[in-house]
Amino acid sequence: MSKREGTMWRALGLMSGTSLDGIDVAVIETDGERVLGRGFAATYPYSDAFRDKLRDGLQEAARLDDRTSRPGRLALLERYLTELHAEAVEHYLADHQIAAESIDLIGFHGQTVLHRPEARLTVQLGDGSMLARLTGRPVVYDLRAADVAAGGQGAPLAPAYHRALAADISARPLAVLNLGGVANVTWIGKDEVGRDGTLLAFDTGPASAMIDDWCKRTLGEPFDAGGGTAAKGTVHEDIVAGLLAHPYFAKAPPKSLDRNAFDLGAVAGLSPEDGAATLTAFSAAAVAAALPHLPERPALWVACGGGRRNATLMTMTGARVGAPIHPAEAFDIDGDSVEAEAWAFLAVRSRLGLPITFPGTTGVAQALTGGVVVET
Structure with a gap:
């Protein structure tokens, strides 16, 4: 591909996050530095059966010590996951009447099933070569691996x-808060906007993952719609305090968290409503626990990710951080598509050899590019 830095690229991003809800697809136009255009976004939900298979895959992947290994059902799961992503691309392009040939590049996240940067290990299911073959478009994938191999956290990558x-x-200062399965914050300072020195990011803690798992276990529901279950419950502050005693929250950033770093044992025995309320309060308190690690308190919080639709989580988070928190849509940003758009953006930066991770975002020693490029 002959495109160079400074040229506009039309890139498609694919994201399957830790909430395991489905595949987000978005298209942006970018030169690798600026957002020059944002197109339609769409989500293609996973079936309940496949979501259960992914949860099983998380348990199986917990035993991995080699990021290239796909024992047991993981190989079949990776193949099927890749096929679903190819189908999502096909449906998206057809639904929005976009010619495949107009897409210069696909950024493919895959599905994180294990993230242990302290062991220099991160595993995302997804076969980039297979996706390029099925879609007929160049693909950039495995964007976390180079950072982790260099001693970085490998997350967050969206900053x-x-x-x-x-x-x-x-x-300014501004905080962009992504409320996915795991929450992460990007802090952008007042001066020299765009310089790496004013960019700080890290995972704050669980956001929707534990709440989703609790609702699945106790109610048979995939998530707490609108935070309605939590709104009916009572927060057990002693449990929240106990969860916040985990050393992760006192650890200085950069830092990142595996989806399954916390289990539901602390709320076992509570009613569905009290458990949801307590876990929601914990997610909000985890965001507030990030404040001592920021150079300055944000004047504004902008929330994206599925958790912004949980009114109880948003209210609790705003109360605990003591500052306005608004959904991304208040700033003409599609809060559902930010992560998919980010992967399109990062794919272009990767293809151009530009850095995608920085000392202030992942702890890597120096700004680093990453990703594997598969041409067609």
Whole structure:
């Protein structure tokens, strides 16, 4: 591909996050530095049966010590996951009447099934070569591996895109909060916007993952719609305090968290409502626990990810951080598509050899590019 830095790319991003809800697809136009255009976004939900298979895969992957190994059902799961992503691309392009040939590049996240950066180990299911073959488009995938191999946390990776999106928001300092299965925050300072020195990011703790798992276990529901179950319950603050005693929260960033770093044992025995309320309060308190690690308190919080639709979580988080928190849509940003858009953006940066991780975002020693490029 002959495109160079400074040229506009049309890139498609694919994201399957830790909430295991489905495949997010988005298209952006970018030169690798600026967001020049944002197109339609769509989500293709997983079936309940496949979501259960992914949960089983998480348990099986917990035993991995080699990121290339696919024992047992993981090989079949990876193949099927890749096929689902190819189908999502096909449906998306057809639904929005976009010619496949107009897509310069696909950014493919895959599905994280294990993330242990302290062991220099991160595993994302997804066969980039197979996806390129099925879609007929160049693919960039495995974007976390180089950072982890270099001693970085391998997460979060979206901050470079958050910074590009925030160029049109005047409030500073600004926090972009992604409420996925795991929450992460990007802090952007007042001065020299766009310089790496003013960009700090890290995982704050669980966001929706534990709440989703609790609702699945106690109610047979995939998530707490709108936070309605939590709203009916009572927060057990002693349990929240006990969970916050985990050393992760006192650890200085950069830092990242595996989806399954916490289990539901602390709320076992509570009613579904009290358990949901307590876990929601814990997710909010985990965000507030990030405040001592920020150079300055944010003047504004912008929330993206599925958790922004949980009214109880948003209210609790705003109360605990003591600052306005608004959904991304208040700033003409599609909060559902930010992660998929970010993967499109990172794919272009990877293809151009530009850095995608930084000392202030993953703890890597120096700004680093990453990803595997598969041409067609």
